[in-house]
Amino acid sequence: MQANIVVLPGDGIGPEITAVAVEVLKAVATRFGHDFSFSEHDIGGIAIDNHGEPLPATTLDACAKADAVLLGAVGGPKWSDPNAKVRPEQGLLAIRKALGLFANLRPVRPHPAALHASPIKPELLRDVDFIVVRELTGGIYFGDKTRDAQSASDLCRYTSAEIERVLRSAFRLAQQRRGKLTSVDKANVLETSRLWRDIAARIGREEFPDVELEHQLVDSMAMHLIAKPHAYDVIVTENMFGDILTDEASMLAGSLGLLPSASLGEEGKVGIYEPIHGSAPDIAGKGIANPYATLLSAAMLLRHSLGLEAEAATIEQAVARALDDGLFTADLAAQGQALSTRQAAQAVLDRLR
Ligand code: IPM
Ligand code: MN
Numbered sequence: 001m002q003a004n005i006v007v008l009p010g011d012g013i014g015p016e017i018t019a020v021a022v023e024v025l026k027a028v029a030t031r032f033g034h035d036f037s038f039s040e041h042d043i044g045g046i047a048i049d050n051h052g053e054p055l056p057a058t059t060l061d062a063c064a065k066a067d068a069v070l071l072g073a074v075g076g077p078k079w080s081d082p083n084a085k086v087r088p089e090q091g092l093l094a095i096r097k098a099l100g101l102f103a104n105l106r107p108v109r110p111h112p113a114a115l116h117a118s119p120i121k122p123e124l125l126r127d128v129d130f131i132v133v134r135e136l137t138g139g140i141y142f143g144d145k146t147r148d149a150q151s152a153s154d155l156c157r158y159t160s161a162e163i164e165r166v167l168r169s170a171f172r173l174a175q176q177r178r179g180k181l182t183s184v185d186k187a188n189v190l191e192t193s194r195l196w197r198d199i200a201a202r203i204g205r206e207e208f209p210d211v212e213l214e215h216q217l218v219d220s221m222a223m224h225l226i227a228k229p230h231a232y233d234v235i236v237t238e239n240m241f242g243d244i245l246t247d248e249a250s251m252l253a254g255s256l257g258l259l260p261s262a263s264l265g266e267e268g269k270v271g272i273y274e275p276i277h278g279s280a281p282d283i284a285g286k287g288i289a290n291p292y293a294t295l296l297s298a299a300m301l302l303r304h305s306l307g308l309e310a311e312a313a314t315i316e317q318a319v320a321r322a323l324d325d326g327l328f329t330a331d332l333a334a335q336g337q338a339l340s341t342r343q344a345a346q347a348v349l350d351r352l353r
Contacts, residue, residue, distance in 0.1 A: 002035045003306055006066040008059065011045040011079075011088060012279025013289035013341075014072020020345035021070060021294045027349055028302070028311050043095065044074025044088035044279075054091025060098055068305035069272040070298060073279035097137050099272065100265035102162065103169040104134040104242065105300070106276055108229075108249045108259065113323040117254030117332045120226060128252055130232035131177070133170040134242025136263055138162045139192070141239045158192045158238065163199045169264070170236035171208040177233050180212045184221045184237035184245070196238060218245070225249055246276055255331040257290030260297035262304050273301040283330075287340050290329040292319050295348055318351035 007022060009015035022038055029036045041059040042050050051058075054074070063069045074088040095101075109129045115122045135158075143155030167183070174181040183200040185193035197215055204213035216224065218241045224231065225245065229252050237245065250256045256277040263272040275293030283289055295315055303312035323332075327347040330338040339347065 001306065001308070003037070003067040004065070005036055005038050005301070006062050006069045007038055007040045008043040008063070008069060008071040009040060009046075010043050010072040010074040010279065011076045012073055012281045012284040014044075014074070014279055016284075016287060016289055016341050017275065017291045017294040018070060018072040020291045020341060021298045023345060024295055024315060024348060024352070025070075025298050025302075027352055028314060031314070031352060032308070032311050034308075034311075043071070043091045045076050045079040047091055048079060048086055048088065052086075054086055054088050055094045055098075060095060063095065063099060063270060063272070066270055068301045069270060070294075070301060071272050071274035072294070073275070073277065075279045076281040076284070093141060095272065096263060097142065099270060100137065101263035101272055102135060102137045103166050103264045104136040105131055105173075105262045105264065105304075106134060106242075106246045106249070106259060107131040108246075108252055110253045111258070111320060111323045113326065114254040114258065114328075114332055116334065117328075118252060120229075120252055124227075124229065125252060126230065128229045130229070130249075131173065131234055132242055132246050132249065133166065133173065133234060133236040134246065135162070135166045135236075135238045136242075137239075139239035156190070156192050156240075158195060160195065160199060163196050164203065165266075167200055167203050167236060168207070170234050171203065171211050174211045174234040175208065179210060180214070180233035181208075182214045182216055182221070182232055182235045184216050184218050184235060184241055186218050186241070187215070188217060192238070200236075221245065222248060225252070250276065255290060257293050257329065257331045258296070260293050260300050262297070262300040264304060271301070271305045273297040273305075287342060288330050288338070289341050290331050291341050291345050292323075292329075292348075295319055295345070314352055315348070318348045318353070321351040322347040 009018045110125045140156035143157045146153045187193040187197045259276040299312040299315040302308040
């Protein structure tokens, strides 16, 4: 297969982790006889520095034409003045919106060898295997904003079409998995949530009677995720709830550095694959960031954008074997024997079979 992959390293640890992910993708291409070409473009803070804007048109064009996009992270203290007119995060939000990436898939499957790194009791983590579908291009992230000296506002708005399409993606995913969908909202307070819940109930009844649908309020969901994480299969929710719940869920896996994601739009459109962790400015440039979330994101890229299931599984199994062998970066290592980003990536390269 010939595929054109755009790499957006971004800021902070982004360049370090995407560099090793490209090495792993090249190794997989060689192993399986594929021809992947890679081109790098700026996004986020580096794009503000080089082009004066966080999402240059050249970057967006390249992504729109690509077969898939691998992204590192955006943001950092250099660009984080709250009064700044342009911010790196705007680039990320703009590319999600421009490419129509409304469904953000964030799988959570704690690895047995990394349970020691989770603050949650290991007996609660056994058999945890769920996936959060976060709505990614609507809600309070994208509503009108106002700010004056006395007040500020952010509008949370959803159309029924926006809610329907992400719910359908989540229902379909549940059908392919264990047939259970948990829809998370705040229907006791928010009008957008009441619309969300009505639509979820209707689509479930009319189109997916085979999927067991449950509704949860986001505050109690935050609790249940810790108390009984094994009870979930597919969880679907709106943009900001999904942002918050998935950082919480990453603690089940032991580290933010282990969670990949896929941002997908309509069938056949380009997808963006990125770790859910941020740019980690505190460790940027030190070569110690955990690359596993990015490698697992590269696996999702192979699976969802290129349809290369065996190749995706090869990367996932290699990461699993590296974890089994106790090959941890500093976020996971007990003490002393932490691997560098490069060593961890090499461990995965050595285990590709
Ligand atoms: C994420 C990040 C982004 C978000 C930030 C960087 C804008 O936290 O992808 O989860 O809030 O969506
Ligand atoms: Mn986030």
